[in-house]
Amino acid sequence: MTPINELKSKAMPLPLPNIDTDQIIPKQFLKRIERTGYGDFLFYDWRYNLDVPDSITPNASFVINKPEYHGAQILIAERNFGCGSSREHAAWALNQFGFLAVIAPTFADIFYSNAGKNGIILVRLQEDHVKTLMGRSTKNPDSIITINLEHQTVTDDEGFHARFEIEPFRKFCLLNGYDDISLTLQHTEALTSFEAAHEKRLWAMPKSHLAGANQPAI
Template sequence: MDKFTTLTGVAAPLPMINVDTDMIIPKQFLKTIKRTGLGKHLFDEMRYTQDGAEIPDFVLNKPAYRKAQILVSGENFGCGSSREHAPWALLDFGIRAVIAPSFADIFFNNCFKNGILPIRLPQEQVDQLMEDARKGANATLTVDLERQVIERPDGSTIPFDVEPFRKHCLLNGLDDIGLTLQHAAEIDGYEAQLRQRQPWLIA
């Protein structure tokens, strides 16, 4: 998992509440177990017509937001089914941070496990960042995880909270596998002892 330290990029405004996981990545794209290749299907039903043509008015199809790395949206983002493909699709598109007043719990947890920083802020501050995002490439945001602040285009900052353990994992690029591998030496030592004591248990 890539480390998340400081992110400066274009923020795409998506002023919708209750953006569910089927909107983020529709069910027909859940057959794969690969984390790559889903970005082109992110918000598929809002980005494309039934014939596969782009819908020009959708935010991620607009030139200013085609390479957006931050998404600013409404409350209860990521609700619906608990599909991990939702953060996979966001990440594969290039989104590394999502800012909203609230998130569905499972989606919120899945973001951290996949290198995405979900930031909960009061509605008033989300509205301010939404206005910044509407300015497109002329108004980039900077998300500084170490300092736990969002720097706005006018130079002002908005602080945000993040649990220390989750912050540690993102800063160091540690997913569940990475956390386990931190104890590789201890695991190897235990298996070596077990192999001597009970060799029939080790294939």
């Protein structure tokens, strides 16, 4: 996971509430074995014209296909973004498409956790602030929004300024680029020491633990 402190980008407006994870990444794509390539299926049912299965074409009216928003790393949505199932694929799809942040009034709890673990900053702002940014990005697609994670601020080139809250641990992981695995690996020395000490105290372990570890019963 790449460390992130300050993000400067134009933003893609998606003025819809209750965007669920099946809309973010439809269920038929969850069968894939790979963990990569999900960006191609982000917002699939909205992104493409699916009326003729043998001739699927991009939906030119959907924001993700509008050339003026290409390269946007910030998505702006309405309340309750990421509701629905707990699929982590939703966070994968957003990240692999190129989004590094989502701004909305509220997020579903499980999606909020999944996104943070996949390097996406979720910014909760009050509804009128979200509408302001949404309107500016709609009117001027080249408008730049700056998210400063260290200072927990959102600004734009038209004078907007707001502060957002984020849990200290989530902020620490995003600033340092730690997912669950890389965070655990920061404690390799302590884990090695624990395992060495554990080997010396096998006599103190219950038989069920020893049997599970293929150790001889005492």
